[in-house]
Amino acid sequence: MELKQKLAVLADAAKYDASCASSGAAPRNSLGSQGVGSTEGMGICHSYAPDGRCISLLKVLLTNFCLYDCLYCVNRVSSNVPRARFSVDEVVQLTLDFYRRNYIEGLFLSSGIIRSADYTMEQVTEVARVLREEHDFRGYIHLKTIPDASPELLARAGRYADRLSINLELPTVEGLQALAPEKDASGIRRSMARLRLLIDGARDESRPTAPRAAAGLPPKPSAAPPFARSQSTQIIVGADPADDRTILQTSGAMYASYGLRRVYYSAFSPIPDAARTLPLQAPPLEREHRLYQADWLMRFYGFEADEIAGAPGGMLDLDVDPKLAWALRHRERFPVDVNRAPRELLLRVPGLGVKAVERILASRRSRRLRTDDLARMRVPAAKVLPFVVLADHRPGRALEASSLAARLRPPPRQASLFDTAPP
Amino acid sequence: MSWHDATLAHAADVQGWRDTARGLLARRVPPEAVAWRVAGDAGAGAPAGLFDAPQPAAQPPIPPASPAHQVPAAFITLAEHALLHSEPQRFALLYRLLWRLVQEPALRHDSLDPDRVAAEALARQVRRDMHKMKAFVRFTERPTAHGPRFVAWFEPEHHIVDAVAPFFMRRFTGMHWSIVTPRRSVRWDGRALAFGPGARRDEVVAEDAQEALWLTYYEHIFNPARLKLDAMQSEMPRKYWHNLPEARLIAPLAAQARQRTDTMLSQPASVPQRRRPALPALVDGRSARDAAAGCLDCPHARHATQTVWGEGPATASVMLVGEQPGDQEDLAGRPFVGPAGQLLDRALADAGLDRGTLYLTNAVKHFRFELRGKRRLHKSPGQRELQACSRWLEQEVAEVGARRLVALGASAAQSLLSERVAVSEYRGRWLERPDGRQVLVTWHPAALLRLPPEAQAPAYRQWVDDLAQIARVSQAH
Numbered sequence: 001m002e003l004k005q006k007l008a009v010l011a012d013a014a015k016y017d018a019s020c021a022s023s024g025a026a027p028r029n030s031l032g033s034q035g036v037g038s039t040e041g042m043g044i045c046h047s048y049a050p051d052g053r054c055i056s057l058l059k060v061l062l063t064n065f066c067l068y069d070c071l072y073c074v075n076r077v078s079s080n081v082p083r084a085r086f087s088v089d090e091v092v093q094l095t096l097d098f099y100r101r102n103y104i105e106g107l108f109l110s111s112g113i114i115r116s117a118d119y120t121m122e123q124v125t126e127v128a129r130v131l132r133e134e135h136d137f138r139g140y141i142h143l144k145t146i147p148d149a150s151p152e153l154l155a156r157a158g159r160y161a162d163r164l165s166i167n168l169e170l171p172t173v174e175g176l177q178a179l180a181p182e183k184d185a186s187g188i189r190r191s192m193a194r195l196r197l198l199i200d201g202a203r204d205e206s207r208p209t210a211p212r213a214a215a216g217l218p219p220k221p222s223a224a225p226p227f228a229r230s231q232s233t234q235i236i237v238g239a240d241p242a243d244d245r246t247i248l249q250t251s252g253a254m255y256a257s258y259g260l261r262r263v264y265y266s267a268f269s270p271i272p273d274a275a276r277t278l279p280l281q282a283p284p285l286e287r288e289h290r291l292y293q294a295d296w297l298m299r300f301y302g303f304e305a306d307e308i309a310g311a312p313g314g315m316l317d318l319d320v321d322p323k324l325a326w327a328l329r330h331r332e333r334f335p336v337d338v339n340r341a342p343r344e345l346l347l348r349v350p351g352l353g354v355k356a357v358e359r360i361l362a363s364r365r366s367r368r369l370r371t372d373d374l375a376r377m378r379v380p381a382a383k384v385l386p387f388v389v390l391a392d393h394r395p396g397r398a399l400e401a402s403s404l405a406a407r408l409r410p411p412p413r414q415a416s417l418f419d420t421a422p423p
Numbered sequence: 424m425s426w427h428d429a430t431l432a433h434a435a436d437v438q439g440w441r442d443t444a445r446g447l448l449a450r451r452v453p454p455e456a457v458a459w460r461v462a463g464d465a466g467a468g469a470p471a472g473l474f475d476a477p478q479p480a481a482q483p484p485i486p487p488a489s490p491a492h493q494v495p496a497a498f499i500t501l502a503e504h505a506l507l508h509s510e511p512q513r514f515a516l517l518y519r520l521l522w523r524l525v526q527e528p529a530l531r532h533d534s535l536d537p538d539r540v541a542a543e544a545l546a547r548q549v550r551r552d553m554h555k556m557k558a559f560v561r562f563t564e565r566p567t568a569h570g571p572r573f574v575a576w577f578e579p580e581h582h583i584v585d586a587v588a589p590f591f592m593r594r595f596t597g598m599h600w601s602i603v604t605p606r607r608s609v610r611w612d613g614r615a616l617a618f619g620p621g622a623r624r625d626e627v628v629a630e631d632a633q634e635a636l637w638l639t640y641y642e643h644i645f646n647p648a649r650l651k652l653d654a655m656q657s658e659m660p661r662k663y664w665h666n667l668p669e670a671r672l673i674a675p676l677a678a679q680a681r682q683r684t685d686t687m688l689s690q691p692a693s694v695p696q697r698r699r700p701a702l703p704a705l706v707d708g709r710s711a712r713d714a715a716a717g718c719l720d721c722p723h724a725r726h727a728t729q730t731v732w733g734e735g736p737a738t739a740s741v742m743l744v745g746e747q748p749g750d751q752e753d754l755a756g757r758p759f760v761g762p763a764g765q766l767l768d769r770a771l772a773d774a775g776l777d778r779g780t781l782y783l784t785n786a787v788k789h790f791r792f793e794l795r796g797k798r799r800l801h802k803s804p805g806q807r808e809l810q811a812c813s814r815w816l817e818q819e820v821a822e823v824g825a826r827r828l829v830a831l832g833a834s835a836a837q838s839l840l841s842e843r844v845a846v847s848e849y850r851g852r853w854l855e856r857p858d859g860r861q862v863l864v865t866w867h868p869a870a871l872l873r874l875p876p877e878a879q880a881p882a883y884r885q886w887v888d889d890l891a892q893i894a895r896v897s898q899a900h
Contacts, residue, residue, distance in 0.1 A: 101631065189727075190729050
C-alpha cells in the first residue's frame, strides 16, 4: 500500500482519541545539535480541524489491526474497516518531514494490539527510540501505552516519551466488562499506578545540573527526557449508562491516585461499521463540553465532584455551565463581597476566572472595586453582578428572584437550516 | 514647555525606546512634551494638536541614563511586548505609563488603571500574534547547492519578526531556513540569525511535495460527526487561512460532513468478516489471590488500584496482619512499603526478626480513602469492609498455615478474633482462636506515627518488646 493511503487509514483510526495536548514537557531545544525540535513548556496548536479540535501532533496508529473486540472501537477485530500497518521508519520519516515544515509539535503514537501487548508496546517504543537516538529529535512525543505491557517496557517507553497515557475508556468496571470484555479494569489501574511511581521516582532524583561547558554558557539541554513528565487518560462518554457524577468521581479519584495531568472526555462518536449491540447515535458533544468545564472546576477551583454534579439524577445541566448551575443551587452562599471575600469564595462566583480573581486580589490593595472595574477586567457582567457586592452595587433581591435562573439561561434557539453549513 | 523629539531606529526598536525613555526620565521631561517617531516614518507618532506646528529644529542630545529609576520587572516585560504593536501611539503610551509609575507609587498595584489596561491590551495582542506566528508559519523545502533550504511566508500584524526569530532558531537549529514577511525577513544558516527587508508573497510562496501528505492527514484526522466550525474559527481566524495549505479543505470537508454522518448512521451494522480467536476459558480453581483481584463486594474496590495480597514464604510460621494497604501500598501492590511499613521494618530488626521469614498481610485488601482535593486520605475500614474481606483473610491464613498470627492494631485483631478487642488492654498478650491458632495483639505502626513526639519513644520500646515475643516463641519451637 502506498504511504498516502496508509496515512489516510491510520489517521482515520486515530481520530476518535480526544487527547492532543503537547504541553508539560521539560524545556529543551536543538541548539548545539544537528537535529530539530524544541519544547518550551506550553504546546502549540498548529492547525484546527473543522471539528474544532486542535492539531498539534501527528496523531496516528502504528497499525489498526487489533486482536481485541471492544464494541465502541472502530478498530475492533470484528470491524470491517480497511486495515494498514506503518513500518517504524515510515512513522519516523513522516514525523520529521511534518515537523521540519512546522506542521506539528511532535508525535502521538498509538496502536491496535497485535500478537501480544508486549510485542505491540515494543514496536511503539521503537519509533520513539529511533526518533530520539538516531535523529536527535527533540520535539514532543506522546506514546499510548498498552495496558498489559510489562513494567520493563513501560519504563523504557517513559525514557523516550514526554507523556504516556493509558485509556480508561469507560468510567465503571461494569461498563468495561460489558463493552470491552478483554480489557481488564484493574490491569489498567495497575499500569497507571506503575507509571505514577516511575514518574515520581524520576522527579525525585531529578538529575543534578550538568557542569557548564564554559563560563557564561547555559548547560546543554538534554535531548531526551529522563522520564516522561506526565500521564493522561481518556474516558468515553455516552457509550454506557454511567451518569456525570460517576464520571467525575472516577476522574477525581484518578487525579488523586495517579497524579494524572489530564483526563480527556471523548463523546462517544458514531463510527463507521458500528457493532450491532451498540445503538448508533449522535455524539453527546454538549455533555462532553460540560464535563470538561466541571473537570476544570475540580482541578483549579477547589470543587469536589459531588458538589458539581449534585443535582438530582447526577447529570450536569446542559443549558448553563456547571459553576453557574452550582451557584443557582446555592444562593445562600451569595452575594460575595468582591472587596473583602477570600480567594476561595471569589473563585466560586460565576463568571470570575482564576486570572480575574488574581487581579481583584491585587487591585484591592489600592482601590475599592466598582462595577466599571469589572468591565475593564473583561468578565461577563450580566453573569457576575447578581452574585456580588461592589462599592457601587448590591444585587438586592435579584438573587432571590425565581426568574434569575431563567434570565441567565441562554434564550431558546430556533433550530436553523444553516447550523452546520460551511462558513 | 519645550518639545522633545524622540526618534527610534526602526518600528521594533525596543532597546532604543528604553535608552531614550530612561534619558527623558532622568531629565524629568513630562510625557506631554515628547513627540515619538520612527526613522523613515514621516510624522508618524507626533501628537496632532493646535500648537504642534513650530518645533525646535535642534535639541540638546539626550544624555545616557543617570540615576536608575526602579520600575517593577513586570513593566519591562509589558513594555517589551506592547512596543511591538503596530499602533502608532504605543511609544507615547508606554512612556506615560513609565512616567506615572515613577510619580505614583500606588500605580504598580493598580491593575485596573486605564493606561495600564490599554498597554496590557496591546501586549496581549502582540503575544497572540507571536503565538500565531509560531503556530502558522509553514516552511516549504527548496533544494539548493548546499542542501535543502526551508522557506516560509508569513503576514504578522505587528512588528514581531525579531522577537519570534530566536524561537525558530532554537527549534530548527539543524536546518537552514528563512521567514519572509511584508516588512522584514530573517534567515538562519546554522550559525547566526540575519535580518533583512521584507518582500512580496509571490517571491516566496511555493508548493512542496510533502503538502499532499499533510492534506491527507488533515482530511482524515477530522471527525465529520463532530462539526464545530465556530470553535475552529475562534482559534484559527480566517485572516490566516490564505497562507495555510490545509485551509482550502475546510469548506468541502464541512459541506460533506453532515451527509457522511447521515450515511454512517443510516447504515445497518455489517456482518464481521474477521472473527477474533476464541478466548481461553477461565480456569476454575483459581487461587484466592486471583479471585480476590476481581472482587467488587465493597464500593471502594472501584477506586482503589488493586487488591494488595500478602507476601512472604508460603511456609512461614508467623503471619503479621495489618489493617489495610495505604496510598503507597495501593500503587505498588505490596504490603507495608509506605511510612508505616518502614517503621515496621525498623522495629522488626530491633526485635531481632528477619522480615523475609514472616508472612505480611492486611485484614482489608483494598485501600479505602477519602478524596480531599488531589490527595487521598486514609480512611479506617468499617464493619462492612472487615466483613467483606474476612473471607479473603481466612483463605490466606489457611493457605499459609501459620500457627501464630500477629494482629497489628484493632481492625486486624477484630478480623482475626471475630470480636472487638481493645488493643490498650490486651497488648502484648497471646489470645487463642477457635481453630487453635495463637493471636498476639499489638499496635499498628501507623498508630505509633500518630502519637505526639514525646510519647513515641516509650511506645516504640514496648512495641519492639511485643514483637520480640515472636522471636522467642519461634525459637522455642
